[in-house]
Amino acid sequence: MSDILNGRGLSLVPKTDVKQSMKEFKTDQEVRWCPGCGDYAILAAVQSFVPDLGLRRENMVFVSGIGCSSRFPYYMNTYGFHSIHGRAPAIATGLAASRPDLSVWVITGDGDALSIGGNHLIHALRRNVNLNILLFNNRIYGLTKGQYSPTSEVGKITKSTPMGSLDKPFNPISLAIGAEASFVARTIDSDRKHLQSVLREAAEHKGTSLVEIYQNCNIFNDDAFEQLKNPEVRDDITLRLEHGRPIVSASKAVRQGPRGLEVVDRASVREEEILVHDTHNPDPSLAFALSRLDEPAFQHVPIGVFRNVDRPSYDERMAEQLDQAVADRGQGDLHDLLHGGDTWRIN
């Protein structure tokens, strides 16, 4: 058992030599999202990428909360648990902490993760349990039919906010970095290649990885990410985050300015001035600063892995303590436990 109890990324999840295909990861359940929903693209991307991980299908578990995206586990032919609103990170924590031989994925949305389940999310991140959290951010409540969400922009007109929403939204990336996350990334439903490369890095990361996926809800919040998809502007807006590479879009570049990071015309700076991305920087300040660059609303949006640092995972430390306890005092013995302490005998 004790090699199983030493979780490191995927290193303890049993591998298979048998080549798997996308088909094996599909279930016979009819997919019930609205036609055109971004969830379809994400599902297809995940189903076609997981075979490459080479993991045994029975050792993968998808856990979700409540919301449109949370139906996801029903469509993955692995083990799955569709739980209750906001609680998937808590349930997945118990599972992952007690079973380091599993690859555990949490599927959640902006309402599920950041509103009702906000507490569980931040604590999972700081603990660094071996989980991959995919946060489908469509900036709206879909399943309850169109109320504003904690990522909706201020002034959002919805059924519950006919005169516009009042509260400032969360930036999920900033929140995750603030919550001591060891892996934080952003990707988008429409870019399958990017999505899959980010997910692969997330899967291989030890500890909790949070991947925000911009997901279009074509029914209640259509075109929320239009600028990032429109071929005419997307390459100018999208700042690619790649480790060891300068942070640029087609026309813009990021550099250190006197009051923090600034986005400038690429043509106006020398190559050496452009900030080179370092996902492994132990100090989260720069990653946090990068996460703020999409303010105000989508003038330029960093996409990719913001942060990927090595930190012991909770389950690994927990297993170590168990091993340590056995090493110090031997395996527990029930008779000795019950008959320990101050006892006396009556004849």
Next chain:
Amino acid sequence: MTKQVQQLDRVIIRFAGDSGDGMQLTGDRFTAETAEFGNDLSTLPNFPAEIRAPAGTLPGVSSFQLHFADHDILTPGDAPNVLVAMNPAALKANLGDLPRGADVIANTDEFTKRNLAKVGYAANPLEDDSLAEWRVHAVPLTTLTVKALEGFDISKKDAERAKNMFALGLLSWLYHRPTDATIKFLEGKFAKKPDIAKANVAAFQAGWNYGETTESFSVSYEIKPAKLAAGVYRNISGNQALAYGLIAASVQARLPLFLGSYPITPASDILHELSRHKRFGIRTFQAEDEIAGVGAALGAAFGGALGVTTTSGPGVALKAETVGLAVTTELPLIVVDVQRAGPSTGMPTKTEQTDLLMAMFGRNGESPVPVIAPSTPSDCFHAAIEAARIAVKYRTPVMLLSDGYLANGSEPWRVPEVSELPDISVDFATAPNGDDGETYLPFKRDPGTLARPWAVPGTPGLEHRIGGIEKADGTGNISYDPDNHDRMVRLRQAKIDGIDVPDLAVEDPDGDARVLVLGWGSTYGPIAAAARRVRKAGGKVAQAHLRHLNPLPANTGEVLRSYDKVLLPEINLGQLALLLRARFLVDIISYNRVRGLPFKAEELAGVIQDVIDSE
């Protein structure tokens, strides 16, 4: 001077002082000495929720009551024979419980003008005749302690703090307690501060010597060891017994224990205890909140662990939705509710039986959950194993209703041999169970128990999805079919109704009682003690105690109907009575007190006698 020795059959001592005076420790040590001596015993700690209420005030009083005897006893006793009062507040707060003629040992050093004024004494009660009806022993405990510790390399404050050990020494002399274990205990407790250890031991011995030499105590007392069933004994509190029961359940179920818990009074000691036993493969997870505690336990159960969450009433309220998820996904889960006075925050350190209806019904939808209640501190051990047995056998969450009285109270426990414990292991599903030999049907039930198979991740070929949405019978696929839902609601209910629980046993020594006194949970001791008193006085009463509250034993209705009158004392406003009346149409006589304290035997004896007399 040789002193007189008097024989007693039982004694009730109450140690009372300020929260900072170490009364719980003093009580614990006297209990350990008494257990070692071989008396039967029962304890009742009573302390404020505040860690340190203002010193010397009434709300700051902390007490520890101990009943010990040369025969088997059932309760910590109604009224103390001896009160140790470390200050005026302790005297004032406890004098009302003290029968005339009882002994009061008071620390005169604390009876200063200021301290007296703090609790509203205009004059010193030790100096006027207001205590004339009690036997007062005025002892300057602090001064004597400080004097005994002259020459020790410790501060005056540390010397004064050892006064509780001086008091313990004096009481140990007074009741002929063995002292070696306490000395060893003090040396261990203060191993890192040898000067303090030595001083405490010296104070303890000085207290003993003081008893031996002073004239204010002319008599000492002997209480012979009790004749209990043969075996190895240890003293155990309810919370510790419950923790040990969970460990034993893990071993006997051959499942690793996973505890998800959030600190809450009076349940936290179970978390503390279990976190010390990692070498049993136990994982304890201190969650960010109550919901995460139960969520993580359920997640672990999905992965094949024995999932447990421990809490008190406010926590159960928060966990309700997750317990409902466990009901519908049919996963094993143990929810321990150490009940305390409510509603809301209520009185966290005081006991109550007010969560029964919440345990039964406190969830949305038709959501049946088995409910089990231990009856004594040591019974928490066996109740925990029983809860686990039901949880894993029937794949269901189980509510275990302990309470503050059981949690902190203690009694001698005959330690069982491991071979006496039941094997509660079950098999995981390992192969497809569909008719085609290939598919796995997560909701295809065992025809006998109606339990569904438990297939854990990592098992090839049995990949499946479960969740909170209604499931189609058999396949577990999402289903909104009306008839399927009706069937699943009934199947889930039938599974719980069909749990095998032992019959309700009735104790009626003469066999012709017409009145039955019924109870559940922690009222067992006071009810049984009351029934004994009634019988001793010539009354006839039968007694039965429910351990399984859902489902009820099959013979419950029959038992209730075979008596002219059924009396049901509860520390609530009649929650079990409501259930039994509805279910069996029996006119139950309720007796209810909700004072945050256990019933007294004398009080219940009077109630029982009244019911008998009203025949």
